[in-house]
Amino acid sequence: MNLALKYCFILFATFFKSYRTLFFLLFIGSITFVSAQSDTLPEFEKSVTIQTPNTTFKIQTIDSVRIERLQGKSIGELLNQQTSIFIKSYGMGGISSLSIRGGGASHTQVFWNGILINSPTLGQADLSLLPVDFVDEVAIHSGSSSTIDGSGGIGGSVQLNSKAQAQTFFEFTKELGSYGIDKLSLKANIHKQRLTSKTVVFKNTASNDFSYQDYAEIGKPLVKRDNASTFSYGFAQDLHIDYDRIHFATQFSFVDFDRNIPVAIGVVSQMQNQQDQSIKMLISIDNKSYKNKITTKLGWINDVLRYENKSTGLLSTVKTATIVAQLQNKMVLKNDWFWRNQINQYNISAQSSGFPEGKTQNRTALFSELLKKIKKFDFSISLREELIDFNATPLIPTLGVKYRLVKGHHFYFNATQNYHFPTLNDLYWSPGGNPSLLPEQALQTEVGYGFKTKSKLEFKATVFYSQTQNWILWSPTINGYWSPQNIKTVAKKGVELNTSKKWKFAPRKFVSLFINYQYVKAINLESYINNEETIGKDLIYTPRQILNISVMMDIHRWSFYYQQTLTSRFYIDRANTTYMPYSAPANVKLDYRFAEQNVILKVGIGMYNIFDEAYQLVANQPLPGRYFGLTLKMKFKE
Amino acid sequence: MKYLVYIIILLLLIRCKKQEIGPQCPSCVTSIKSVSKTVLIGCEGNFGWGNASISLYDSEKKTVQQNLYQNVNGTVLGDVLQSFHLFQGKLYAVLNNSGKITILDTTDFTYQGEISGMTSPRYMLGLSTSKAYVTDLYSNDIYIVNPATQSIIGGIATNHWTEQIYQFDGPDKVYVCVMDTNWVFVIDPVSDVITDTIFVAKSPSGIVQDAQNKLWILCTGGISQELAKLYRFNITNQLIEQVFTFSNLSDSPNNLRINKSGTELYFLNGGFQSMATDAPSLPSGNVINSNSALFYGMNVNQSTADIYITDAIDYVQPGLVYRFDSLFNPLDTIQTGIIPQAIWFK
Numbered sequence: 001m002n003l004a005l006k007y008c009f010i011l012f013a014t015f016f017k018s019y020r021t022l023f024f025l026l027f028i029g030s031i032t033f034v035s036a037q038s039d040t041l042p043e044f045e046k047s048v049t050i051q052t053p054n055t056t057f058k059i060q061t062i063d064s065v066r067i068e069r070l071q072g073k074s075i076g077e078l079l080n081q082q083t084s085i086f087i088k089s090y091g092m093g094g095i096s097s098l099s100i101r102g103g104g105a106s107h108t109q110v111f112w113n114g115i116l117i118n119s120p121t122l123g124q125a126d127l128s129l130l131p132v133d134f135v136d137e138v139a140i141h142s143g144s145s146s147t148i149d150g151s152g153g154i155g156g157s158v159q160l161n162s163k164a165q166a167q168t169f170f171e172f173t174k175e176l177g178s179y180g181i182d183k184l185s186l187k188a189n190i191h192k193q194r195l196t197s198k199t200v201v202f203k204n205t206a207s208n209d210f211s212y213q214d215y216a217e218i219g220k221p222l223v224k225r226d227n228a229s230t231f232s233y234g235f236a237q238d239l240h241i242d243y244d245r246i247h248f249a250t251q252f253s254f255v256d257f258d259r260n261i262p263v264a265i266g267v268v269s270q271m272q273n274q275q276d277q278s279i280k281m282l283i284s285i286d287n288k289s290y291k292n293k294i295t296t297k298l299g300w301i302n303d304v305l306r307y308e309n310k311s312t313g314l315l316s317t318v319k320t321a322t323i324v325a326q327l328q329n330k331m332v333l334k335n336d337w338f339w340r341n342q343i344n345q346y347n348i349s350a351q352s353s354g355f356p357e358g359k360t361q362n363r364t365a366l367f368s369e370l371l372k373k374i375k376k377f378d379f380s381i382s383l384r385e386e387l388i389d390f391n392a393t394p395l396i397p398t399l400g401v402k403y404r405l406v407k408g409h410h411f412y413f414n415a416t417q418n419y420h421f422p423t424l425n426d427l428y429w430s431p432g433g434n435p436s437l438l439p440e441q442a443l444q445t446e447v448g449y450g451f452k453t454k455s456k457l458e459f460k461a462t463v464f465y466s467q468t469q470n471w472i473l474w475s476p477t478i479n480g481y482w483s484p485q486n487i488k489t490v491a492k493k494g495v496e497l498n499t500s501k502k503w504k505f506a507p508r509k510f511v512s513l514f515i516n517y518q519y520v521k522a523i524n525l526e527s528y529i530n531n532e533e534t535i536g537k538d539l540i541y542t543p544r545q546i547l548n549i550s551v552m553m554d555i556h557r558w559s560f561y562y563q564q565t566l567t568s569r570f571y572i573d574r575a576n577t578t579y580m581p582y583s584a585p586a587n588v589k590l591d592y593r594f595a596e597q598n599v600i601l602k603v604g605i606g607m608y609n610i611f612d613e614a615y616q617l618v619a620n621q622p623l624p625g626r627y628f629g630l631t632l633k634m635k636f637k638e
Numbered sequence: 639m640k641y642l643v644y645i646i647i648l649l650l651l652i653r654c655k656k657q658e659i660g661p662q663c664p665s666c667v668t669s670i671k672s673v674s675k676t677v678l679i680g681c682e683g684n685f686g687w688g689n690a691s692i693s694l695y696d697s698e699k700k701t702v703q704q705n706l707y708q709n710v711n712g713t714v715l716g717d718v719l720q721s722f723h724l725f726q727g728k729l730y731a732v733l734n735n736s737g738k739i740t741i742l743d744t745t746d747f748t749y750q751g752e753i754s755g756m757t758s759p760r761y762m763l764g765l766s767t768s769k770a771y772v773t774d775l776y777s778n779d780i781y782i783v784n785p786a787t788q789s790i791i792g793g794i795a796t797n798h799w800t801e802q803i804y805q806f807d808g809p810d811k812v813y814v815c816v817m818d819t820n821w822v823f824v825i826d827p828v829s830d831v832i833t834d835t836i837f838v839a840k841s842p843s844g845i846v847q848d849a850q851n852k853l854w855i856l857c858t859g860g861i862s863q864e865l866a867k868l869y870r871f872n873i874t875n876q877l878i879e880q881v882f883t884f885s886n887l888s889d890s891p892n893n894l895r896i897n898k899s900g901t902e903l904y905f906l907n908g909g910f911q912s913m914a915t916d917a918p919s920l921p922s923g924n925v926i927n928s929n930s931a932l933f934y935g936m937n938v939n940q941s942t943a944d945i946y947i948t949d950a951i952d953y954v955q956p957g958l959v960y961r962f963d964s965l966f967n968p969l970d971t972i973q974t975g976i977i978p979q980a981i982w983f984k
Binding site: 573611 | 976
């Protein structure tokens, strides 16, 4: 299978090698076509939405029902409990980054309501900063499918969307738990005819002073985690107005996260603290007609990170600001053709101790996608071109095919040549920044099979292979500082299995089961470092297997949730001599629901890491054993 | 639903007892065998990862045993093993990012105690049964410690990052490199007072004493901030006698060592370079080329004259140590822990 995938890929790459000109012609043609079409569109008809054809990509979504079960958690914790993505977490409230299909943290592009929120300096998004309460839908686009969102998602991309709910309610949630967990969340959703407003306010604190075995001390005593407390608060406001065929939305979020950073076992306490402030604003206008939808977005993201090490006196501030403009149109054409075009403009400015004078970057992305239905086949072809500081970058072509076998059963195939461009730190950090870095170039293919039955059983199996050249690594130099270089070539192959099943026995009696499994083997194929020990070895922090099972059970007034993650051992040095052992933490939650007319009261108890497992996901960074949380939730509906 | 409650109560009674907690290195777990010619290779480990280690090399049989400290004492060593110091029959391992010095028996390497409470210790110099100095990266002090009571008993304010520390064989003076300046402090070890400052180039990193009782001071020049320089200092008249200036801003010489007879200087500058103490100029090239290896640490066995050069490779995999004889012929390549740096010969 792997060989077949490789051949497909070579064919695909050859075909698209010199087709940049074609893309520009297509893109310019599409814009011209849209402007020409707009006059000839039929009269607006009420309640019509543009029907996007079936995607040829594998997209995994987590809906609001599953998200609600994890209210008060971060997006990192949500993905850890609901997907087979590996989350490299430093603990409750600690920094967490994700790895999809063996990619690095910067190889996953994270989008908030369609705009990229990865740090332009580090290249990755800290998922601990994003509370679940702000999000109503999460979609994971693994591998090739990430190119429909943007470039650089060599591992994949994650879409975090907040959506308006067509109901009026007020919700109060309070959670108290072990290790000083104290969470408060208020949500108000107002829906009046054409207007919907959603307001969310949250405040979370935790002391995180759990006990762990300090194996760096003689006698291995039990000690309390020091300097690990967190305090965060935030506010989000969405406003949606529907007027005629126009949908107008403003979305705003503010998060302030103040956390002390504990040290690894064996490291002297350093009283480190990190304060993150993040503001995101977005104005969007959808103009829908019978066969055409134009979306205009204007966004602003402002992030400030202040790091302090009180022991060493080290202070560091990173400020980034991004202005985003996006124009997108979707068109249904004759004969089952569908056409989507997008222009993205990102104006980035950043300042840090690595470049105190500040740096700016201008990124323009042009994207065009054609979808066509021919009998039982769905075809998708897309091209993406990015201009970085007005310099053209290699074209990103993506091809997808889906074959609908019988009702609900289908096969799919996708291939792309994606590029991940160096971050501002890679290019400009002083000392060490390397302006001559090449982008990481990834060839990706996948084939899959899936089905969905009337009995609400869903299954998807995907086999993937990718090869990334010019992988960027920071490595030491003889001058005593580190510098990024295009060091190596990495091959990643694996299998993903996703199953869900829902049993409904009575109106308020059902069981849902979700099983996600991932096998990934990500190895170094070649390296410019003068040592052969790493060739053929696993990438560090890349577990080969992750299994995630969650069961949700609703029986009258009771709700039960069980979640189990199994992560296989993974290596923490490139020669694969040292590994982190497997871990299998599990969580349960039991809720009781009182309902009285328009008031719903829910009382719940959560037990986390129920088997009291001593485990770590980052070397020598202990995670808490068994702990508890009590939740009270009140919902007042109109 | 009551069954669910029973299940939850049952879950509370189950406890997972794992054998493996934290990083595991099966190939490093051995029962340590005694060796005839001991060479200890101190491996820094990654900063903040808590994975410092010691490799035990038998220079006669050319065998190596990893994770010496953990295998002997059952606990992990700590974070960033910066240097070793032998003093009054005990070996002091300075653990920079653990803020402590772990004391080992030099025969069986068992734990003998520790001096903790430091910020970022770098090098130690024993002065008497009850006094030793410890330089530090961030504390702005040189710690005065009592090896007998294993405690900090005072400090000498420096307001800077202090690095290599050296006690001159003749007059009772201690010389300390002040890494983030262009100074070398001269300290009176009786009164614990800074009595003089030698002005040199940026970032003095090493001091040795030659056969003529001259001090040689090597300055890296900072991170491409100024040209690196090597000084010969006359301690009798307290004057700099000669300055050798490296030609390129990218030169970053480090790890200054001297042979047993005190006539040949050794240092790393990308490759390994050698220079006679009476040479009129700096060496024109390497006597041992790095060949793309990352030469990181170096020491000379004063009894055999063998040269040991460490290779940190990419900092994220076990490193190597290359052993050469006094004529720079290769003798052995030794596998070590991550980021080998400090080398101690018994």
